[in-house]
Amino acid sequence: MPERLRDYASLLRVVETRLDAVQPPLVVAIAGPPATGKSTLAQRLTEDLLAAGQFAVHCPMDGFHKTNTQLAAEGLCSVKGRIDTFDGTTFAKAVARLARGDAFWWPRYSRLKHDPVPEGTRIEGSETVCIVEGNYILANDRPWSTAAAHFDLRIFKDAPDGLLRQRLTQRHERGGKGKSETSAKIARTDMPNATEIRKSASVADFLFQETVDG
Numbered sequence: 001m002p003e004r005l006r007d008y009a010s011l012l013r014v015v016e017t018r019l020d021a022v023q024p025p026l027v028v029a030i031a032g033p034p035a036t037g038k039s040t041l042a043q044r045l046t047e048d049l050l051a052a053g054q055f056a057v058h059c060p061m062d063g064f065h066k067t068n069t070q071l072a073a074e075g076l077c078s079v080k081g082r083i084d085t086f087d088g089t090t091f092a093k094a095v096a097r098l099a100r101g102d103a104f105w106w107p108r109y110s111r112l113k114h115d116p117v118p119e120g121t122r123i124e125g126s127e128t129v130c131i132v133e134g135n136y137i138l139a140n141d142r143p144w145s146t147a148a149a150h151f152d153l154r155i156f157k158d159a160p161d162g163l164l165r166q167r168l169t170q171r172h173e174r175g176g177k178g179k180s181e182t183s184a185k186i187a188r189t190d191m192p193n194a195t196e197i198r199k200s201a202s203v204a205d206f207l208f209q210e211t212v213d214g
Contacts, residue, residue: 002205003207004206004207012048015049024127026153027151027152027153028130028155029133029138029151030131030156031134031135031138031197032157033135033158035168036158041157042060042131042133055124058121060109061137063107063120064091064094065109065116078189081190083139083144083193086136091147092143092144092147095132095151096146098123098127099150101126104123104125106121106122108120136197136200140200154204155207156204158198158207158208172185
């Protein structure tokens with residue numbers, strides 16, 4: 001079972017301690033259901049590590065979304081965000097490249113275009129910390145599981161369902177969805193995804209559980 005972390009300061013200490021124990025780059029995985037604050041956490045860690053003199057980079061999984069054209073061809077547009085709407089094989093290969101110290105482009109997801117951008121973040125190959133973040137990165141199924149061998153530290157970020165629904169509602173409505181479409185999306189895709197994603201929590205080294213009051 002993963003060890004519980006009390007607060008962000010404890011998490012930062014864990015990362016810094018692990019940095020002293022491995023040959024760079026340290027590849028950190030932050031997994032968890034949608035809207036748990038994974039991206040915010042990964043970005044904060046990246047910024048704090050940069051300020052401490054580390055060469056850190058944030059590598060979100062979202063850039064490995066299949067394109068809208070691919071989703072339409074596969075009949076998956078209505079369940080965008082589900083595990084099979086991502087290119088897990090390409091993701092696993094990219095994580096392996098991070099661990100090898102390759103220089104390459106890490107794709108990003110554009111919330112303006114609602115599609116991945118291939119030339120998202122430049123990976124120089126000399127980073128000391130790579131923070132990989134996303135819903136399914138600790139999934140037990142192949143090809144996702146092939147990335148696991150390259151993670152030096154596994155963190156599972158979670159939050160109560162009520163908080164997830166509140167954040168998901170705000171996210172979808174900001175993206176232009178109406179109330180009924182938002183409610184359907186949360187019920188049909190987001191919350192079932194959260195249930196499946198939580199099954200991978202047991203393989204994490206640490207659990208960072210957010211409370212309702214923050």
